[in-house]
Amino acid sequence: MDINERKLLILKAIIDDFxxxxxPVGSRTLAKNYPLGISSATIRNEMADLEDLGLLQQPxxxxxxIPSGRGYRMYVDTLMKHSALGRNQQEKIRALxxxxxxxxxxxxxxxxxxxxxxxxxxxxxxxxxxxxxxLENIKMVKINEQKVLLILVSDSGEFxxxxxxxxxxxxxxxxxxxxAMTTRLRGLTIKDITLRTIGxxxxxxxxxxxxxxxxxxxxxxTFRDIDQxxxxxxxxxxxxxxxxxxxxxxxxxFFDTMESREKLCEVLESGDGGGIAVRIGPEIGxxxxxxxxxxxxxxxxxxxxxxxxAVIGPMRMDYGASVAVVDYIRETLSEIFSGINL
Amino acid sequence: MDINERKLLILKAIIDDFxxxxxPVGSRTLAKNYPLGISSATIRNEMADLEDLGLLQQPxxxxxxIPSGRGYRMYVDTLMKHSALGRNQQEKIRALxxxxxxxxxxxxxxxxxxxxxxxxxxxxxxxxxxxxxxLENIKMVKINEQKVLLILVSDSGEFxxxxxxxxxxxxxxxxxxxxAMTTRLRGLTIKDITLRTIGxxxxxxxxxxxxxxxxxxxxxxTFRDIDQxxxxxxxxxxxxxxxxxxxxxxxxxFFDTMESREKLCEVLESGDGGGIAVRIGPEIGxxxxxxxxxxxxxxxxxxxxxxxxAVIGPMRMDYGASVAVVDYIRETLSEIFSGINL
DNA sequence: ATTAGCACTCGAAAATGATGAGTGCTAACA
DNA sequence: TGTTAGCACTCATCATTTTCGAGTGCTAAT
Numbered sequence: 094m095d096i097n098e099r100k101l102l103i104l105k106a107i108i109d110d111f112x113x114x115x116x117p118v119g120s121r122t123l124a125k126n127y128p129l130g131i132s133s134a135t136i137r138n139e140m141a142d143l144e145d146l147g148l149l150q151q152p153x154x155x156x157x158x159i160p161s162g163r164g165y166r167m168y169v170d171t172l173m174k175h176s177a178l179g180r181n182q183q184e185k186i187r188a189l190x191x192x193x194x195x196x197x198x199x200x201x202x203x204x205x206x207x208x209x210x211x212x213x214x215x216x217x218x219x220x221x222x223x224x225x226x227x228l229e230n231i232k233m234v235k236i237n238e239q240k241v242l243l244i245l246v247s248d249s250g251e252f253x254x255x256x257x258x259x260x261x262x263x264x265x266x267x268x269x270x271x272x273a274m275t276t277r278l279r280g281l282t283i284k285d286i287t288l289r290t291i292g293x294x295x296x297x298x299x300x301x302x303x304x305x306x307x308x309x310x311x312x313x314x315t316f317r318d319i320d321q322x323x324x325x326x327x328x329x330x331x332x333x334x335x336x337x338x339x340x341x342x343x344x345x346x347f348f349d350t351m352e353s354r355e356k357l358c359e360v361l362e363s364g365d366g367g368g369i370a371v372r373i374g375p376e377i378g379x380x381x382x383x384x385x386x387x388x389x390x391x392x393x394x395x396x397x398x399x400x401x402x403a404v405i406g407p408m409r410m411d412y413g414a415s416v417a418v419v420d421y422i423r424e425t426l427s428e429i430f431s432g433i434n435l
Numbered sequence: 436m437d438i439n440e441r442k443l444l445i446l447k448a449i450i451d452d453f454x455x456x457x458x459p460v461g462s463r464t465l466a467k468n469y470p471l472g473i474s475s476a477t478i479r480n481e482m483a484d485l486e487d488l489g490l491l492q493q494p495x496x497x498x499x500x501i502p503s504g505r506g507y508r509m510y511v512d513t514l515m516k517h518s519a520l521g522r523n524q525q526e527k528i529r530a531l532x533x534x535x536x537x538x539x540x541x542x543x544x545x546x547x548x549x550x551x552x553x554x555x556x557x558x559x560x561x562x563x564x565x566x567x568x569x570l571e572n573i574k575m576v577k578i579n580e581q582k583v584l585l586i587l588v589s590d591s592g593e594f595x596x597x598x599x600x601x602x603x604x605x606x607x608x609x610x611x612x613x614x615a616m617t618t619r620l621r622g623l624t625i626k627d628i629t630l631r632t633i634g635x636x637x638x639x640x641x642x643x644x645x646x647x648x649x650x651x652x653x654x655x656x657t658f659r660d661i662d663q664x665x666x667x668x669x670x671x672x673x674x675x676x677x678x679x680x681x682x683x684x685x686x687x688x689f690f691d692t693m694e695s696r697e698k699l700c701e702v703l704e705s706g707d708g709g710g711i712a713v714r715i716g717p718e719i720g721x722x723x724x725x726x727x728x729x730x731x732x733x734x735x736x737x738x739x740x741x742x743x744x745a746v747i748g749p750m751r752m753d754y755g756a757s758v759a760v761v762d763y764i765r766e767t768l769s770e771i772f773s774g775i776n777l
Numbered sequence: 778a779t780t781a782g783c784a785c786t787c788g789a790a791a792a793t794g795a796t797g798a799g800t801g802c803t804a805a806c807a
Numbered sequence: 808t809g810t811t812a813g814c815a816c817t818c819a820t821c822a823t824t825t826t827c828g829a830g831t832g833c834t835a836a837t
Contacts, residue, residue: 119830134780137831155787155830195582195600234574237592240537250579254596258537330694333687341683345675352672461799476811479800497799497817 096146102129103139104148105172108160112409115336117157162374162408165386169371169412176413178421182211190425197221197251197394200429202325204402204422209328211418214335214406215351219361220323221399223253224283231274233257233267241267243315245283249395253319257311266301270308273297286316324357337384337407350381351405366391366398369420374408386410388419392426402426438488444471445481446490447514450502454751457678459499504716504750507728511713511754518755520763524553532767539563539593539736542771544667546744546764551670553760556677556748557693561703562665563741565595566625573616575599575609583609585657587625591737597657601650608643612650615639628658666699679726679749692723693747708733708740711762716750728752730761734768744768 106127110118120140124133140158143149148164151157160168178186189207193199201218208216226247234242241262243255277294278286291313298305329351338344350356360379364370372378372387382405389403402423404415448469452460462482466475482500485491490506493499502510520528531549535541543560550558568589576584583604585597619636620628633655640647671693680686692698702721706712714720714729724747731745744765746757 117830121830132780133830134782134832135778138779141832151831153787155785155828157830196598229579232576234576234586236586236588236594237571240592240594242586242594242596244576244578244584246578250582252578252582252584252598254584256538256594330687330690333683333690339683341675341681341686344683344686345672348672348675459799463798474811475799476813477809480810483801493800495818498819499799 099129099131100139100143100146101167101172103136104143104160104164105168107140107143107149107158108164108168108172111159112411115409117152117159119157122157160408162376165373165408165412169373173413176417178417183421186211186421187425190422190429194429197430200426201400204426205325205327208402208404208418208422209331212404212406212410212415213328213331214404214410214415215326215328215331215347216402216404217327217351217357217361218325218402219358219400220325221249221251221394222322223247223251224320226251227280227282228275228278231271231278233262233271235262235264235267243312248280255315255319257315259308259311262304266304270294270298270301270305283316283319288313291316321354322358322362324354324361326351326357332406335407337409346381347385350379356381360387361389361401361403364389366401369416369423371412371416384408386412388412388415390419390423392423392430394427394430396427396431399430441471441473442481442485442488443509443514445478446485446502446506447510449482449485449491449500450506450510450514453501454753457751459494459501461499464499502750504718507715507750507754511715515755518759520759525763528553528763529767532764532771536771539772542768543742546768547667547669550744550746550760550764551673554746554748554752554757555670555673556746556752556757557668557670557673557689558744558746559669559693559699559703560667560744561700561742562667563591563593563736564664565589565593566662568593569622569624570617570620573613573620575604575613577604577606577609585654590622595661597661599653599657601653604646608646612636612640612643612647625658625661630655633658663696664700664704666696666703668693668699674748677749679751688723689727692721698723702729703731703743703745706731708743711758711765713754713758726750728754730754730757732761732765734765734772736769736772738769738773741772 103123106123106129107118110123110126120133120136123129123136124131129136140149143164144151144158148161148167149158150161152159186207190200190203193203198220201220205216205218208218223245226249228245229248230246232244232246234244236242236256238261239258241257241259243257244252245255246252274294277290277297281290291309295305295309329348332338332347333344338347356379360377360382363378369388369390372389374386375383377383377385377387384407385405386408387403387405389401391398391401393399402419404419406415445465448465448471449460452465452468462475462478465471465478466473471478482491485506486493486500490503490509491500492503494501528549532542532545535545540562543562547558547560550560565587568591570587571590572588574586574588576586578584578598580603581600583599583601585599586594587597588594616636619632619639623632633651637647637651671690674680674689675686680689698721702719702724705720711730711732714731716728717725719725719727719729726749727747728750729745729747731743733740733743735741744761746761748757
């Protein structure tokens, strides 16, 4: 059986309708509400064909049709209207993201909130992995007799602070040590730091013998443990407004998934970083989200792919609008982070 | 009408039963399952009296009774069994909270997670308000040409880091400035810092004229904006397992409330800090939680009341067990934070 | 190839009925 | 006088039935 222009038109109409009503759509309503110029009987025949092609499915015998995963795929690939964001909405996003520019974290948090709010779904964003950026500078600041703050600065201007429980140190000594560390470690990533590199520092500082022996294991453990990719999630509860999440069990399963950093990370970080990816149902690669869809994109920091941004919602989502928003936010983030040493 | 011993016994039985089944309890089941030694008819009469006294209510004519707010109040005040935590559970809590002791924040986050997990309800905890603790030390660390990290250390060993966007500063200059600031501000709380105090610093450092003129407004704004009380919430989704939250609308309203830091703060911080408070329904003081209950207590840092810890759930909660957990965690936190300069 | 028409299907919603847990009241009883 | 057995009555819940209508597939006419 061939798939012709008209079938595609009908498929598009069905999906458009289903996206906005969440109800299976039948031949009569279709004939009534869309200018297809053919009768419901003809539509019925075509629909039967579309079902045979695996693009539609019937919840039960006497109901209308709903799109299948493959149907959505075709819709997203070739049928849907790619809408652009309205001017004023663009301005709003831009203004909000630009307003709060001291830290990358803050911008990113703002962005994910915005994304959730605009789409009415759940938004997820991952931060650039600090472990992979090059160290530029290392400092330790004595907080009090029991505590020192370790500060790692990356070449892109990001930094990370880590409190250490260290007894009675002296700021001058700490400065000497961090100077030596900076010399040795500058340009490396945290991932690159091994026991051996730390060992070399120790040999540079033999004069502080005892204290170094005390400090180094702590630093070693600290470097070993810096490792989680940060993920921010926003708008998890938005889905309660959607008809597909009206049974608490369903909603609860979704919430549980959204609370698992690892799963989210895995799903976010998979795939290459180019362009926008639309993952439909099982394509997401997570059983728990097999009846959801995800739109995901990588934003850049200093023109290098860094973190990912995504929106997750029911398969029946407004792909056109969502893609537009994700794209615009990705673009704006990349722009904000381009070349600026935060 | 007098309220005698037997009535109280019946009330207690009804509430115990209702807490565990979530079903209105009738006279027959009561007579069958509790060793009251009287017939269902007698119980019926007593129940009618208890209803007249406002301690019970009937969802509809031919249903059993459920406790009213006043009923719960009486239960909590005089009837319920105060159970203590089991030894092994105590050990578990203790071990978990002790294991992770570098930062107060970490302990507190661990505690709130634990509380939610053990009670199966929603747990909330507020941090000691940094604004109210006395400043001990102020530092600024140059991160790079555009950025400086401001570190405020309190006398209890807590600290707060605030990134500032400041151009091309020099670490020596920063040290001079923070030394002057420390001299002037030590012992004050952040709340105490006014425009005038900042002005005096400026006069100490006339030699750095231009830079100070640039820096001071930034610091002024920064001090003015440090102000939010941190609140951690954990286990919001736990309530989905409870029968009273089976309609999504109900659950959603609860989630919304739990997302409002201000409302939570208000509710947490109200009341004096002594002992454990059980707030039933409207006593919480928030319309959105009028059919929930809250158990709340203040923990201490250095033997001074600091933050609050609470668990929030349906009115039909196991008050005895919950009070025990809250109490033990409060106690353990206070102990961990007693006298230790973190 | 298209469409009108028709018989048929089947879920959703409304109507009906049985069930049973619960009540209040009364009269008998210890 | 307090307690209890008994009884009529209430009413939510659940299962069953009925109705309704949107939808389908098929056939025959255009």
